Amino acid sequence: MTEICSLSLTALAGALQKREISAAEAVQACLDRMEATEPRIAAMLHVDADGALARARQLDAAGPDPAQALWGVPVTVKDALSTRGLPTTAGSRILEGFTPIYDAFAVEKLRQAGAVLLGKANLDEFAMGSGTENSAYQKTRNPWNTAKVPGGSSGGSAASVAAGQCFASLGTDTGGSIRQPASFCGCVGLKPTYGRVSRYGLIAYGSSLDQIGPLTRSVEDCARVLAVIAGHDERDATCDPRPVDDYLAALTRADGLKGVRLGLPKEFFGKGLAPEVRAACDAALARAREQGAELVEVNLPHTDAAIATYYIIAMAEASSNLARFDGVRYGRRAPDVKNLEELYVRSRSEGFGQEVKRRIMLGAYVLSSGYYDAYYRKAAQVRRLIRDEYLAALAQCDVLCAPVSPVTAWDLGSHAADPLQAYLMDAYTLSLNLAGLPGLSLPVGLGADSHMPVGLQLIGPAFGEARLLGVGHALEQALPGIGRPAL
């Protein structure tokens, strides 16, 4: 790997501002890195090499702007986010050839901050999956071990960051889709509070669950990107108008971990947790205690019901959101249809993959007459219980800590036959989306058996991103680090 690609975003942004590195050099280094690594990891669905280089030269000609926090920084974004003039597929055949006419809010913010968009990262189709194996186009591989999945659904984003193809990527998280791939690929990933980042221009999956957030190689890098994309946007009515905290200032908290109360939800350390994941998390928590943190046990008693609650709500919202793909205004249209009904049915049946069909059909079912109260309304009631439990647990501590995933990255193809088994793997991440709270995934070690990265999840109160980043940064500094994949 070239020297440039091994820098942190923070270091690169500094060097760009001082003109020690030009934007064109940074972009070219990333494009070279992509050329060298894409045959092995397949993280990217679309690379805009010419556009990125042209943009970089334009920036270089104008000169660095200290007001642009990401001036000249090469980034990738998950292909669920609309990018003006760049193909956007959501990993689905139904959007093959689709080119958005506007940028998502978060993409617009990146561009305004001077970032250079290299291309679009692979994902599970419509973000439905945990391994990026459900993409209709290609299977992304984990840079730490190419026989393993990168996690998902933002697996392309995580793999591109871990492999040094870019300095940050935007992912989306509906039930863990930023945090879990970040964990599997040894990156930092943040799911912000619901409403902190505008969803305008995000191809919706579960609208009451979806959030956009950064994947980076350090907590400080993560804070820099979040500072750019957070904020009010009137085009998303669920986007919160409150002011954005100073995330970078939060990193320099003088006391570090001293006196920080870390709450450990008992239910997240129980059966089903792989011993190597438990050991890596325990070691990180022991280190936090040495640094002055206080560990307290807390309870989230409805954890067992969270998976069912989540999938009912996510599928219901998906069935409604994906009704817009009808072959009329954009996307794939089946040829030679006789009438409108057949146009809808065939365009959708030929355009969607199997997992998407499963979720749409189950979603339609739980919303249908006779089942609505037993499934959808019931799940919404349990959702309130789950959120209230989180709030009660957070009243007893500053930050909750839990593993991101019960296991490290699994082998490609090992979950193909049984969708339910794959759903169960999201046990530790999805309840946070039900509650709308922020979560930071921090790499804390390599599993003793698998030698794959393990992530620890820090969970905070609504709009507590500054606190999560501060604690995450302090813990990151206290740990030895996991190194980089030998890709």
Added chain:
Amino acid sequence: MAAHNTISREEVAHMAALSRLRVNDEERELFARQFGDILGYMDVLAQVDTEHVEPLYSPVQHTAQGREDQAVNRRSRQEALNNAPEADGEYFIVPRIV
């Protein structure tokens, strides 16, 4: 909640119809089994006491602000038609309805 450990192929066909999807025989068989497993698993919710619990449909904490009821012309007609599989420059074209 009714126990739903089995889903018939007819039910799968009904779910597909609700979703404007067509499933072939093979998928009908596969989905019947998988949906039975998944919905069976979801019956865990029946054991949760939710009496007097208000449903939570969204975690939004603020009250959405209305805007002035004024039309904003963000996109041109041409842009809106850019991605249409079939259009005539003015309208989206679909098979004849009436």
